[in-house]
Amino acid sequence: MPSDTALHQEFDRTLWQGRTDPEPDSERWHQKIQPLAEGAIPGCALLGFACDAGVARNQGRVGAADGPAALRRALAPLAWHRQGPAYDAGDVRCEGDAMEEAQQELADRLAPLLGEGHLPIVLGGGHEVAYASWSGLAQYLAASDEQAPRVGIINLDAHFDLRNPSYVRSSGTPFAQIANDCAQRSWPFQYACLGVSRAANTRALFQRAAQLNVMVREDREFDATRLTALLQDVKTFADHCDHLYLTIDLDVLPAAEAPGVSAPAARGVSLALIEPLIEAIRDSGKLRLADLAELNPGRDIDGRTARAAARLVHLLTLND
Structure with a gap:
């Protein structure tokens, strides 16, 4: 409850x-x-995470708690091309600074959705959603008695979000928290961060990523001439995983495409280059869960960020 x-x-x-x-x-x-x-037939299940307490703790621009509603409004008029059903499972709402309680509630909502065969897509919310999404997936996998599952985490993001959670848990710490959780479970930590901005991540964060053997591809590595190589990198990463969890921080996009985020990107990676990667992940047969984070409608311009996010949800759900 x-x-x-x-x-x-x-x-x-x-x-x-x-x-x-x-x-x-x-x-x-x-x-x-x-x-x-x-008892619904398995399909795509949208679940909102109306929380930006982690963004506030991370000294970012708050407003992502309104993201799930804005994303639904932007998705509503898009053309329907699915074969299977799609469901709206409502929202988990964070009251005040109760981030951890909201994360646990989301995890507790996700685990049974996975058990019922749905593909959950979580609509954020700040990127603290990632630890909640992971917790729900881990809860589901632990109950299945799978031994040391190889879960590949693919994060499209300008930031590693690997800050030390022992200081403060926030939207900047979810993947460090996941690494700690994997260590406690004796599960491998397999993390790929694509679109990282060197200007937006300290040396300490790059060092931590190296220590954790994170697959890193910086924003400046993304262009049309390198797309084939990037797609192969993603395929190779996926080949070494049993399950994939995709998390998309919308600040990976250029500020012109996604102005309505906590930390707009000066450079970013365009939708044209992000979409083929998402299609490859979607079509791998291993995607179990996806989320989109940091949509801040109060900072958006002409709904650009909401429309981009809706397009990504639409793309993620096309093959069913």
């Missing part, structure tokens, strides 16, 4: 609005999305 400080809000139909076309086979997301019900 939700705690007093991590509250669950059910499906809100008012967020799913859009045009309706008279032609046959012209449905859009708002016409096809369903509230998640017990």
Whole structure:
């Protein structure tokens, strides 16, 4: 059950609005999305994480708690191309600074979704969502009695988010927390961070990434001439994993494409280069869970960031 400080809000139909076309086979997301019900046929399950307490602790620009609603509104009018169903499982809401309670509530919501065969896509929320997403996946895998599962974490992000959580747990610490959790479970820690900005990460963070054997590809390594090599890097990484968890911090995109984030990127990696990587991860057959983080609608311009995020959700769900 939700705690007093991590509250669950059910499906809100008012967020799913859009045009309706008279032609046959012209449905859009708002016409096809369903509230998640017990015993539902496995499909794509959207679950919001309305929290930016981690961003506040990380001294960032707050507002990502409003991200899940904005993302749903942007996704609602997009054309429907799926074969399988899609569900809205509502939101986990963080009250005040109760980040840890909200993370636990999200994990407790994700584990049964995975057990029921759904592909959960979490709509953030600050990037503290990553530790909650991981915790839900780990909870599910631990219950399956799989021995030392090889979970590949692929983070599209301008930042490592490997800060030391012993000082303060925040949106800047989730992957350090995951590394610690893997060590406690005697599971391998397999982490790829793609789109990292050297200007936005200290030497200490690069050193920590090296110590943890993180696969690092910097933003300046992304261009059309290197895309084939980058795709091969992702494939090789996935080949050494049993399961994949994809997390997308929208600040990996250039500020012109994603102004509505906590920390806009001066350079970033364009959608045109991000999308083929996401397709490769989606089509690997190993993707178990995905989330999108840091959508801050109060800082957005003409809904650009929300539209980019909605396009990525649409892309992630096309092959089912």
